[in-house]
Amino acid sequence: MTAPIPVPAPVSSASPSAETSRTPQIPLLLAAVFLVYLGQMTLNPIIAPLSREVGLAEWQIGATISTAAIMVVLTSQFWGRRSQSWGRKPVLVASFTIATAAMALFGLVAWAGMSGVLTGILLFVLFVLLRGVCFGGAISAVAPTAQAYIADVTHDERLRVKGMAGIGAVQGIAMVGGAIVGGVLSAFGILTPLVAVPVLLLIGLVLVATRLRREPRHELIESPRRVSPLDRRVWPFLVAGFGMFTALGFIQVIIGFIVQDRLGLDAGSTGLVTGAVLLAAGVGMIAAQAVIVPRSGWMPATLLRVGSLVAVVGFAVLLIDAGPVPLFLSVLLIGLGLGIGTPGYTAGSTLLMHRDEQGGVAGLIGATNGLTFVIAPTAGTALYGVGPLLPVLVGLAVMALVAAFVLIHPRFRHLPPAPVE
Known part of the structure; x- marks a missing residue:
């Protein structure tokens, strides 16, 4: 298990997609990722106060987010492979259509919940079905489709890392945009951001339906290969990514509660300040993936090591309950660290895969990310009810284990060169 893994045999030069002979539509795929995450992030500043306004307990909103994560786990590989067999356009059109309807x-x-028309278990079930099952299952298609496309049109390590960092960068920009949009709109009423989300998704639907090229049938892969999470080319990267996003999951949903309880704010002010806190995380992520990663020239292993160590510092600072300054600083550092580490996680394993495995590995990465949010949000909100510092301590411990793992595991010292296709 510790020996260097042989490089796969190169795929025939005739096999790569003809997209490489046309102008790749990477910016359009990144725009799709941006709009989906912008819609999702617009909800984050108001999800905690909204749950209290409609009478749901902390664990119920955590369970709703965890349900969405379960759907990501169950559907990401399916969508990733279908993006290679059906084509990117049909997959993204289906994804945006379902997501738009679900959020409307x-x-x-x-x-209806705020008006008292819906209450109790029926309200909770509808939250789970719409925000969890439908929205979670729909948006799980977008990132794997973009990752598989970028892997298909980039054929060296630096371009692959840069392309995957682009996905992370637009996610960071979406985090900033969502924090601004959600926070500012919440000042006009907590329901206002909920009106904006389906509008953003509808814009994405129109964009991919009218601008994205559909691949000719001969460019598609009839039977993309499924990639096992136990594949020795892949699993160390999945372990690192799982740990990073598990640590994040323990605090992401409770940020709104931390803001409200530490600073003593009402529901409207909580949405505004939570938006500002998430803005700090987005700034850190954008700085990492738009500036540090492309300019550093670091390869996947180095990105994972540096990023995990920075995030450890961020979690440690989050333990300090001393007003807004350490709160903002901690989230900024966490965003910076994860922004540096994530391209190493997403690009590393793709460099060892053949073209007909890229959809499978992209889906596997998406499923791994989703798996971290199956337990972590529910556990984080439950722990917060016991003691406000408990989820932060758990997140810190998990991130420290990731830092140790990527520093000592042989997989990150023996990454063979990418197969030339």
């Missing part, structure tokens, strides 16, 4: 209905349900 979710807004109506939230309004």
Whole structure:
């Protein structure tokens, strides 16, 4: 298990997609990722106060987020492989259509909950079905489709890392945009951001439906290969990514509660300040993936090592309850660290895969990310109810284990060169 892994035999030069002979549509795929995450992040500043306004307990909103994560786990490999067999356009059109409808209905349900028309178990079930099952299953298609496409049109290590960093960069920009949009709109009423989300998703639907090229049938892969999470080319990267996003999951959902309880704010102010806190995380992620990663020239192993250590410092600072300054600083450092580490995680294993495995590994990465949010949000909110510092301590411990793992495991010292295709 510790020996260097042989480089796969090169795929025939005739096998790569003809996209490489045309102008790749990477910016358009990144725009799709941006709009999906912008819609999702617009909800984050108001999800905690919204749950209290409609009468749901902390664990119920955690369970809703965990349900969405379960759907990501169950569907990411399917979508990733279908993006190679059906084509990117049909997959993204289906994804945006389902997501738009789900969030429009979710807004109506939230309004009914605040009005007292829906209460109790029925309200909770509708939250889970719409925000969890439908929205989670739909958006799980977008990132794997973009990752598989970038892997298909980039054929050396630096370009692959840069392309995967682009996905992370637009996610960071979406985090900033969502924090601004969600925070500012919440000042006009907590339901206002819920109106904006389906509008953003509808824009994405129109964009991919009208601008994205559909691949000719001969460019598709009829039977993309499934990639096992136990594949020795892949599993160390999955372990590192799982640990990073598990640590994040323990605190992401409770940030709104931390802001409200530490600073003593009402629901409207909580949405605004939580948006500002998430803005700090997004700034850190953008700085990492738009500036540090492309300019550093670091390869996947180095990115994982540096990023995990920076994130450890961020979690440690989050333990300090001393007003807004350490709170903002901690989230900034966590965003910076994860922004540096994530391209190493997403690009590393793809460099060892053949073209017909790229959809499978992209889906596997998406499923791993989703798996971290199956337990962590529910556990984080439950731990927060016991003691506000407990989820932060768990996140710190998990991130420290990731830092140790990527520093000592042989896989990150013996990464063979990418197969030339």
